[in-house]
Amino acid sequence: LSAAGESEIDPGAVLGHPAERAPDLGPLRLGPGARVRSGSVLYDGSTIGPGLQTGHNVVVREQCAIGADVWIWSNSVVDYGCRIGSGVRIHSNCYVAQYTTIEDGAFLAPGVVTSNDRTMERKELEGPTIRRGARIGCNATILPGVVVGAGALVGAGAVVTRDVPDGAVVYGNPARERRP
């Protein structure tokens, strides 16, 4: 750890779980002031800024670059290779797929899943991009490669199959724009 000073790590949390898939990425680099709660596991090979907060049973895999003051709540998983800005909130029971980009200040409500594999043949993985300040509602699903625009609002339960313009409000399955 680059700086565990001031951090508070619950017993039973794991900092620096081996990244068996990519063992040469180096150690976990975790900024100061982290609060990591029981059952959470942060992998080697990721870089996380100051002020990380996790709930319980959170998993952050390797090869992620995560900014400052990011909160990830209980039972959420951030898979490998994600780029997450500062001030991002990932609520409970979310799954953030490999190669997802989440920009500063975006909010993922509980149960959100991002995906990266349109055919599920596990050949090419392309994560979606959630732009600055976008808000994604509970249990929403974001399809591979989709861009959710800055400040957009995705309704609860939406299945987002196309790009969402900046500031748009979308919902439904498939999600459609409802009002600007």
Next chain:
Amino acid sequence: LSAAGESEIDPGAVLGHPAERAPDLGPLRLGPGARVRSGSVLYDGSTIGPGLQTGHNVVVREQCAIGADVWIWSNSVVDYGCRIGSGVRIHSNCYVAQYTTIEDGAFLAPGVVTSNDRTMERKELEGPTIRRGARIGCNATILPGVVVGAGALVGAGAVVTRDVPDGAVVYGNPARERRP
């Protein structure tokens, strides 16, 4: 704990995790006969009746009032400030948002998410109410402030955006009443 006698708590479960957000709420008050399985965490500042059963990796936050004989299965989260009656079943991988009310005998199937923040600006939180004996299907999403009536049945995958009358059957996205 007020009464841990007769209870069976797995190694690795945490009874009385500090409620850092609200440290003055007092200890966890857990009734007798609890069965709490590994990885589960019950916070200080909640009151839980006799006969609690949890699966694994369950989180119950502070400021909750939970009745008797409630079961909460693996990887579910009950966030702070919820009121949950007796005989309630919260199945696996559910998320129960802050200030949700769940009355006696209601059933949440796996993957259900309740929500409390329509704009996701985190200003006003208003949880939904699930009335007595209602049954909520797998992966359903219940929007903020919605009332699901007594004995109502919400289909799997439904996104419930409006109040549901007592005894009604609703499903779809958005959920609509289909037969009485």
Next chain:
Amino acid sequence: LSAAGESEIDPGAVLGHPAERAPDLGPLRLGPGARVRSGSVLYDGSTIGPGLQTGHNVVVREQCAIGADVWIWSNSVVDYGCRIGSGVRIHSNCYVAQYTTIEDGAFLAPGVVTSNDRTMERKELEGPTIRRGARIGCNATILPGVVVGAGALVGAGAVVTRDVPDGAVVYGNPARERRP
């Protein structure tokens, strides 16, 4: 354990959790070469072939028969009485209901939930069947008794209420066939 040789089990994982519901099923039978990560719990009374891989906080209940080279990722639950073939992939945050059958090579994307109780009265449980090589998209929900055909593709966020023919592509809520 029949063969833990060559296996690698993280500290904090539990092999052989008591099956309190069915204590006479015998021990966990886990094939060689398993990799079980922290927080995961495998119950007594299940039989799992060689090469099991789990992420973190995975629960596999009793009375399951699981083939070779199965991967189950973080925060997923396989409930009791399931039959799972070889080479199956169950991704993160999934819930596999009691009495679900998943044939060889099928893939469940993150957040998939299978269900087994149409009325949620907990009288008769009938799990769905996911046939060989079928792929189920993120956050999809599969209703009780439904058969998803071999090689079928279920889109992200789909709610599958009817049988899906072999090789079909379905999506939406309710899921409908879109192209062969």
